[in-house]
Amino acid sequence: MTPGEPTAGRHVPVLLSRVVEILAPVARDPGAVIVDATLGLGGHAEALLRACPRARLVGLDRDPQALRLAGARLAEYGDRFVPVHAVYDEIGEVLTERGIRRIKAVLFDLGVSSLQLDEADRGFAYAHDAPLDMRMDQHSGGPTAADVLNTYSAGDLTRILRDYGEERYASRIAAAVVRARQREPFTTSERLVHLLRDAIPAPARRTGGHPAKRTFQALRIEVNGELDALRRAMPAAMDALDTGGRVAVLTYHSLEDRITKRAFAAATTSTAPPGLPVELPEHQPLFRLVSRGETPTDAESAANPRAASARLRVVERVAARGEGGGRAGRRSAGSQHHHGGHGEESP
Template sequence: MTGNEATPPTADRHVPVLKERCISLLAPAIELAIGADRTPVVVDATLGMGGHSEALLQRFPQLHLVAIDRDTEALALAAERLAPFQQRTDLVHAIYDEIGDVLADLGFDGVDGVLMDLGVSSLQLDERERGFAYSYDAPLDMRMDTSRGRTAADVVNGYSEEDLVRIIRRWGEEKFAGRIANRIVAARAQAPLRTTGELVEQIRQVVPAAAARTGGHPAKRTFQALRIEVNEELDVLERAVPAAVDALVLHGRCVVMSYHSLEDKIVKTVFAAGSKSSAPLGFPVELEEHKAVLKMLTKGTEVPTAAETAENPRAASARLRAVERIRNRRAA
């Protein structure tokens, strides 16, 4: 984008994924609070540019929203979008595994809903200087919070070949991880890799063309791996999903959208564990503390419709899961 081009409104830059389905899943918990003459509270744990939050605030005039994001630029843009609702919103700069601390600081003992839209945001992909995309040249950054932490360049140029193989294979599920790591180490011995374009060029030289034709862009999985490593995404998610469930009041709901199998596996594991009895095998009586805490609201994962994917191609890989808390947090 040149300096003469106007930045489009935030609403035009971001199409919320599965927006109506997310609202319909959270609605019963919100309406239950309203029916009990209580202000419903929902946490948007991954605010992004605020599309889901805006829709929730418009749909439910009684709703109070707590919105969390680690990206200061996203918070600023979302604040503009949500300005008409500022009396009913708390915008917080934090990582979403800190949801318990955020709610405690705001004085909320529990919430009626939590929404998580995982992965990289439209803002982060579209802002070239952030270095998330392999389709154009930019500094190797990839930090969701640009105010702190190591960059992708730090990882690419500082990790051992063994560690590069590990993260590219584990986080990127890349079968050519060994070749790619070896090439990176050889290239950086001549000069540090500083831009996405330089990294892509090295990857292209070792990923077979046939693999790229069937598996998409040859750098796609490596970029995913670096992004996950830089932002500790899966470590954060492993803490965040249990924290979200713990924050729910009785009959509160948690809705999570993931975009690759590694994320979905973590969500599935936490939800499945909470929806099963914890009574020891063969135990004659199921005690109250052994009863399931959660009820599944989705059968497996739900995916966008063909029409939604056509309107918003970035929704194509979305997988949605949702649960309801059916046992009081203090029952155990």
């Protein structure tokens, strides 16, 4: 571990005991496979490996630094832990390449990781002046947050700030960015934070948290393609589940929670036509809801501020394809085409 790198001890997994309580019972049989689709520093993975001593865990992460740190943390589990450099929407390909046909549990712990927030030079945190990168995989070669700010049109900037940051002053901020970059391109976060403070009216700055929060979220989502990846990952994860297996998703803002909720609702809803007196087997859903949107306790939120906005949703596969509910399974895959609107939906 190089100097300055975060240690696993600084990482506090969100809703750890509840995640283990929900996933461990379905993954304790010999040879059971668990997928941690967002490995991070490996806190959830470690707890699941400990609770399921006869299971294997495949851990995916797009961040090579996270894989290295989690690998060191989980080395004691030997070949029971399989680290994979991949984005979570590649879950199907990852399993196929390893000859894994069915899995018992999947965890998605979405959003930016503790590692990325704590490393000032990654550019995720508006509290530190750093290069405007925000790529979760800095070796990906994709555009950085600075590239987005310096090259997108005012219309495209407005769209991502509005759609991904739910920013009320999206067009005002976009216009200010375009004017400012004509004088000098954006390179570091501090200059962007100053611009946001000036662009957002004073009354709005006094409420709703830090004025840069929504813009930084929007840029991060755009740079990493997070919402599109999640729309593809949800049906892929559910399709890979064995009967009795579960998918657990931890979300941290309304956009990713809405995608999860819609995918789960489609997969757990009967496709029987209205007014049909008896539900036929082929109309019964493949999945049932286990958790409709649990939130951390006040004590956990106080101990771990990053947990405060978390919401946990879980589904369980109750039938294999062909045992009824085939149409419901296809509807879950179709949910990837829904785009989140504005405002919260009820749990």
